[in-house]
Amino acid sequence: xxxxxxxxKHKELDYPSWDRCISNAGNSRVYGLSWYLDRTAxxxxxxxxxxxxxxxxxxxxxxxxxxxxxxxxxxxxxxxFPEPPSNIAELFYSEILKRFRFTNILLNSANQLPxxxxxxxxxxxxxxxxxxxxxxxxxxxxxxKNTLRNIKNSGRSGLNYVPGISLNEYIEFLGENxxxxxxxxxxxxxxxxxxxxxxxxxxxxxxxxxAENRLCAAAFFCRxxxxxxxxxxxxxxxxxKFSAMFYLLDSFISANAGQNITLDxxxxxxxxxxxxxxxxGAEAEFYYPLKINRLPVPFRWIRR
Numbered sequence: 388x389x390x391x392x393x394x395x396k397h398k399e400l401d402y403p404s405w406d407r408c409i410s411n412a413g414n415s416r417v418y419g420l421s422w423y424l425d426r427t428a429x430x431x432x433x434x435x436x437x438x439x440x441x442x443x444x445x446x447x448x449x450x451x452x453x454x455x456x457x458x459x460x461x462x463x464x465x466x467x468f469p470e471p472p473s474n475i476a477e478l479f480y481s482e483i484l485k486r487f488r489f490t491n492i493l494l495n496s497a498n499q500l501p502x503x504x505x506x507x508x509x510x511x512x513x514x515x516x517x518x519x520x521x522x523x524x525x526x527x528x529x530x531x532k533n534t535l536r537n538i539k540n541s542g543r544s545g546l547n548y549v550p551g552i553s554l555n556e557y558i559e560f561l562g563e564n565x566x567x568x569x570x571x572x573x574x575x576x577x578x579x580x581x582x583x584x585x586x587x588x589x590x591x592x593x594x595x596x597x598a599e600n601r602l603c604a605a606a607f608f609c610r611x612x613x614x615x616x617x618x619x620x621x622x623x624x625x626x627x628k629f630s631a632m633f634y635l636l637d638s639f640i641s642a643n644a645g646q647n648i649t650l651d652x653x654x655x656x657x658x659x660x661x662x663x664x665x666x667x668g669a670e671a672e673f674y675y676p677l678k679i680n681r682l683p684v685p686f687r688w689i690r691r
Contacts (some may be wrong), residue, residue, distance in 0.1 A: 391436070391437060392434060392435070392436050392475075392478050392479065392482060393434070393435050393436075393659060394432065394433075394434055394445075394482065395432060395434075395435050396432050397430070397431060397432050397433075397516040398434055400421070400432075400435075401439070401534040402421045404438070404439040404441060405421050405433070405435075405442060405649050406420055406421050406422075407439070408439045408440070408441070408442050408469075408551050409442070409468050410495060410612075411469070411495070412458055412468040412469035412470075413469050413470065414468060414469055414470050414495050414496070414497035415468065415469075415497075415611070415612050416463075416464050416465070416468070416495055416599075416611070417589075417609055417611035417612075417614075417616065418461075418462040418463065418465055419444060419465060420463060421459065422583060423462075423580065424444055424446070424459075424462075424614055425444050426576055426580050427460060427461050427462050427576060427580070427582070428444070428447075428459040428462070429449045430446070430448065431444050431445060431446045431447060431622065432445040432447060432579055433445055434479055434482055434483075436471070436475060436479075436500070440526045440534060441468065441469065441471045441475060441479070442467070442468055442494055442675070443465075443466060443467045443468070443479050444465050445456040445483075446458065446459055446462075446465070446492065446504060446665070452631055452666055453488070453489065455487055455488070455489035455490065455491075455680065456483070456487050456489070456490040456491065456492050457491055458490065458491065458492045458493050458578070460568075460569065460573050460577075460666065461573075461576070461577055461618065461619075462493075463514065463653050463654065463674075464493055464494065464495035464496065464514075464674050465492060465493060465494065465495065466493070466494030466495040466497075466498040466674075466677070467479055467494070467495075467498055468495070469497075470497040470498065472480065473499070473501075473502075475675060476498070476499070476501060476615040477501045477503060479480075480501045480503055480506060480677070481501075481503060483677070483679070484503065484505050484506060484679055487679065488679070488680075488681040488682050489679060489680055489681070489682050490560050490678060490679040490680075491675070491676070491677075491678050492677050493674060493675075494674055494675050494676070494677055494679070495674055496514065496672045496674040498674070498675065500675045500677070505676045505681065506677065506678070506679055507679070507680070509675070509676050509678060510672065511673035511674060511675050512615055512654070512656055512674055512675070512676065513525065513654060513655070513656060513661060513671045513672075513673060514651065514652070514653060514671065514672045514673070515648065515651075515653075515654070515655075515661065515664040515665060515669035515670065515671055515672075516614075516649050516651055516652070516655055516669055516670055516671075516672055517640070517649065517650040517652070517668055517669040517670070518649050519615075519640065519643050519644055519645070519648050519649065519650055520645070520647050520648070522644055522645055523644035525638065526640060526644055526667075526668060527637075527640075528607075529667070529668025530666060530667055530668060531665070531666040533607060533666055534633060534637075534666035534667060536688045537630035537633040537634075538630070538633050538634060540629070540630045541595075541629050541631060541633055541634035542631075542634070544597070544598070544600070544604070544629040544630075544631075545597070545598035546593055546595050546596065546597065546629060546631055546634050547595070547596045547597075547598075547600075548593065548594075548634065548638035549593065549594050549595075549596060550591070550593050550603060550636065550642065551591065551592055551593065552593070552594040552602065553592075553613075554578070554581060554582060554585065554592065556594070556602060557581070557592050557594070557605050557607070558574065558577075558578050558581070560594075560602050560621060560623070561574065561577075561605070561619060561621045562574055562607055562625070563573075564621040564622065566619060566621065566625050567609070567620075569619075581607055582605075584609050588609060589609055589610045590607065590608070590609055590610075591607070591608040591609075591610070592605065592606075592607055592608075593605070593606065593608070593614040593635060593638070593639055594635070595626065595631040595632075595635045595638075597625055597629070601625065602623075603622060603623050603625040603626035603629065603631045604620070604621065604622040604623075604626035604631035604632050604634070604635050604655065605620070605635070606618070606619065606620035606621070606632075606635060606636075606639075607620075608639065610648070613647070613648055613649055614641065614650075614651045615648055615649070615650050615651065616651045617636075617651065617652050618653065618654060618670065619652055620632055620635075623634050636667060640667065650669070655659055675684050
């Protein structure tokens with residue numbers, strides 16, 4: 388193994404070697420693949436150890452002439468792939484510290500924060516995972532009373548579950564019910580992600596329809612390695628009234644139970660959202676933010 392850590396510009400990257408490293412990593416995340424980063428971060432370089440034994444995306448922005456690192460939308464966890472020994476991890480983080488005066492990114496759950504001066508220590512963030520290897524009745528036994536009550540409510544409303552709706556219908560519905568912090572421009576990026584995932588047969592778009600055949604809830608699921616990631620769910624007013632997202636998730640879980648795969652809910656730090664995920668029996672995993680702020684005082688407010 389070559390023990391050289393290199394900073395590579397985007398144009399210098401060997402995409403096949405990069406994607407091979409991400410795909411073979413024990414902590415592999417779809418967010419780290421080249422095609423995914425090209426659609427979310429757009430501007431990104433990388434730290435590469437040796438012949439792509441370990442890699443770390445470097446997602447860049449520039450504001451007021453200051454180049455800094457940020458976490459792109461639709462990328463919950465990045466960091467180092469695969470998980471390196473602590474001495475190699477510290478070299479990665481030290482290189483980030485040396486090159487950038489401001490960093491606000493999220494590592495993956497296998498990465499630990501280093502003990503390096505200049506890197507602030509913050510509490511970990513929560514993600515929620517549900518193992519689908521058991522049969523459906525066993526999984527449902529882990530639902531909370533509130534979740535079961537909402538599923539029962541949706542059943543009385545005559546909702547219908549459709550495992551695959553069209554991309555256009557989903558994006559139009561999502562645009563009408565945009566999640567907080569997602570702009571129309573962001574939606575265009577997300578459409579590209581969904582389209583590519585479906586092209587590669589790793590993306591699914593289930594929806595819930597009212598008895599009158601109106602779409603009232605939908606979500607995107609991306610299958611990658613041992614995870615199915617739950618991305619950008621949306622409900623309209625009818626969907627919220629009928630507890631349609633409870634129904635959609637329960638139907639999706641029922642259809643996928645018994646598989647050696649984990650449903651990844653992607654967070655959240657919002658108590659009500661976390662309670663919703665835990666209501667299906669999901670358990671927490673934790674991942675750390677990597678934050679550095681050595682900017683002059685007038686510029687320390689930079690975030691995105």
